[in-house]
Amino acid sequence: MSHFAPDSKQYWHPSDTSPLDRNWWRGAVIYQIYPRSFQDHNGDGVGDLVGITSRLEYVADLGVDAIWLSPVFTSPMKDFGYDVSNYRDIDPIFGTLEDFDRLVEKAHALGLKVIIDQVISHTSDRHPWFAESRVSRTNEKANWYVWADPKPDGSPPNNWLSIFGGSAWHWDGRRMQYYLHNFLVAQPDLNFHNPDVQNAVLGEMRFWLERGVDGFRLDTVNFYFHSQGLENNPPVNPEDYNASTAPAVNPYNLQEHTYDKSRPENIAFLKRMRALLDEYPGKATVGEIGDAQHQLEIMAQYTSGDDMLHMCYTFDYLGGEYSAAHFRAAIEATEATAPDGWICIAFSNHDVVRHVTRWAPHGHEERFTRQAAMLLMSMRGSVCIYQGEELGLGEAELAFEDLVDPYGIEFWPEFKGRDGCRTPMVWQAHIHQGGFSSANRTWLPVPAHHLHHAVDQQEHVANSVLEFYRAMLVFRKQHPALAKGSITVRHDTPEGVLAFTRTLDDETLFCAFNMTAYPVVYELPGETALSDAGAPGSDGQLDGNRLSFGPFGAYIGRMS
Missing domain, CATH: 2.60.40.1180 (Golgi alpha-mannosidase II)
Structure with a gap:
């Protein structure tokens, strides 16, 4: 429990004698950890919470302010944790709730905030809520998901598409209805028009706030609501075509997603969410906005004022081009559209090709990597660094038979999916599996060409990319203007x-x-x-x- 200090507008924890900066997130540098790939402690080839905890000194030594953990909740892992079947427990592949508590305790002792991924636009089809909802049209949770009758010819209710390919509607023979899934068939969308659903997901968030987390990264935050009229989405005007939300080979980009996401009803719900977080001073939210045509306008709506999200990130810098013209236009558009909003900027994450591969011309990778780090930490906003970025890692080239990402398997070979940016972290160049795991086979291969970028090849080495990141983070802290x-x-x-x-x-x-x-x-x-x-x-x-x-x-x- 936090206590108010009556003579300051700050808060403190009983175990901490220093005041709590409620705006720590503004300008913070957040280090994203993809748990499956950070450190395997138990030798099963998959990273885990104990492994992450063992490496927190490394993260703290970088000079970042917080870590963001991609999902570690109970899940069938059809989408590697972004299909949650129990919001209040840790999947056994990652460990236990006690392991999580120890991670948070150690992170806080090292001065690191802990942000966790909260995936509430949809659940797994194995979640008990969905299991009950699909039984009948009259049970208590019948309206917890988005169900619709077929057209008279049996086809789906409208033309909405899934980001992962094909229709966003899947036929369920038990209810004799279609259900909405903006992503995998195994990820049915929750019906946020139902107040019981809103109360339930806020209750799941409260569980983790009580457990001591410092905030949430909100997956697909603009996907919570759909139009209850189920109108067809119109086609995109050719001049407005943008492939930032989905790969260019995906027909999802050909629609203007007017009715299946980014709905005005979301504003009131996000205010409810902010009210919840304000009960726990010093907590923060960062929303992921996936909307190719209107992302800046949505960011402005979602982050302006003091009763909405704290910050959002868009795909302006996770796609597009690395050019002065593009960055100048993106910065000015952000400032003009959301002057009192707050952006969280990232060049790489678990969903996109690593930016060294995406942007650096051959032969200039090292100079590019340093400049990109300087630029990232100089623009206005908070910053996300994705694990391995500080080592200068590029995208891994994987054989088709090594792929596990359903997105890449669906659109191979034109789009190779997200596995290439999710391969294991490399700690020691000359140790089995780069020091990531003792297993003979890891969930994704450890790329041989990553080994010469390993931490032990760069730590305390003058002019290495790792030491450059550390120095730049020190410089940023020394200059609050940045x-x-x-x-x-x-x-x-x-x-x-x-x-x-x-x-x-x-x-x-x-x-x-x-x-x-x-x-x-x-x-x-x-x-x-x-x-x-x-x-x-x-x-x-x-x-x-x-x-x-x-x-x-x-x-x-x-x-x-």
């Missing part, structure tokens, strides 16, 4: 250069990035006066008002 300051994009740059200023109180930092594979000279306006800020990787050469960059060069200076 974490919490305002941002102003500059338009006096040559082609290929992104530049902006970050300002907080009396400090203004000038940040410039040559996002090309060739040298560029930036002639600064005569009134621009800069001095070196000592940022790691700041290798642009300033001669008077002439700033020269090598390929993927960067510069951070103080403005006076």
Whole structure:
């Protein structure tokens, strides 16, 4: 239980003598852990909670503020934990509730917040709620999921599509109705129009708040509600086509998802969720928004004010292109659309091709990796770093027979799925399975080409990518303008250069990035006066008002 300090507007825990910063999340750096792939303790080839706990010193030494755990709840693992069958227990493959409690306790002792994935737009078809709902049309949970009668010809109620391919409707012979699944058939969608469903999922969240978690990453947060009219989605106008939510080979992108997600009713529910979190000061939410055409507008709605989500992330930087023009437009659109909202920025996560592979030109991977880290930690917003990103890992190339992701199996070979970014963490280059597991076979192979990036090959090695990330995280903490300051994009740059200023109180930092594979000279306006800020990787050469960059060069200076 937290207690209010009457003479401050802060809170503290009885075991902690330091005040609790209720806005710790604003500008925080969050380290995403994919539990299956971080550290295997019991030798079964799958990562687990005890393994994660054993590596928390490493995470804390990076200098991050929090960890985000992808789902560890009880699950049939059809979608590797994103199909939950019991929200209040840990799947045995990961350990026990006691293991979870020990992880949280150690993380807090190391100064790390703990954010857990909360997947409430849908459940597993093995969840007891769904088992009861599908029995009849009259039972107590009959209306807990989205059920609909077929058309007179027996076809699905409308044209809604699943992100994982095919219709979003699946026929159930017990109820003689279709049920909605925006993802796998084994992931039926909950009916949030039912107040009992809202109360139930908020109760599941309260269970973990009482257990000491510091917040939630909300999976597919704009998918909670659907239109009760079940209208057909219209086609996307060709000029608005965007493949950021699903791979380009997926016909899901051809619809304007007007009726199956991003519904206005979600606003009231998110306010209920925020009210719950406000009962536990210092807790935070970060929502995942998947909407190719309207993501910024939705982010503004979901994060503006003090009664909605704390922050959201979009797919502006998890897809798209690595160019000054794209980033300039995305930053300015975010500032214009959501001036009092808050974005959480990531370049990689468990769902997309690792950004080194996605963006870096061949031969420039190392310089690109450093620049991308500088840029990520210089933009306005909070930051997510995905495990292995700090090692410079690229996407793993896997054989078809090694794939386990149903998404990749469905759309192979044009889309290879998400397994390539989920392979095990590499800790020791010359140890069995890279130090991840003692098993002869791990759930996904440990890529041989990842081994020379292993932690033990980079730790305490000058100029390594790992040490660069650590240094950049220290620099960010030393300059609050980078974490919490305002941002102003500059338009006096040559082609290929992104530049902006970050300002907080009396400090203004000038940040410039040559996002090309060739040298560029930036002639600064005569009134621009800069001095070196000592940022790691700041290798642009300033001669008077002439700033020269090598390929993927960067510069951070103080403005006076």
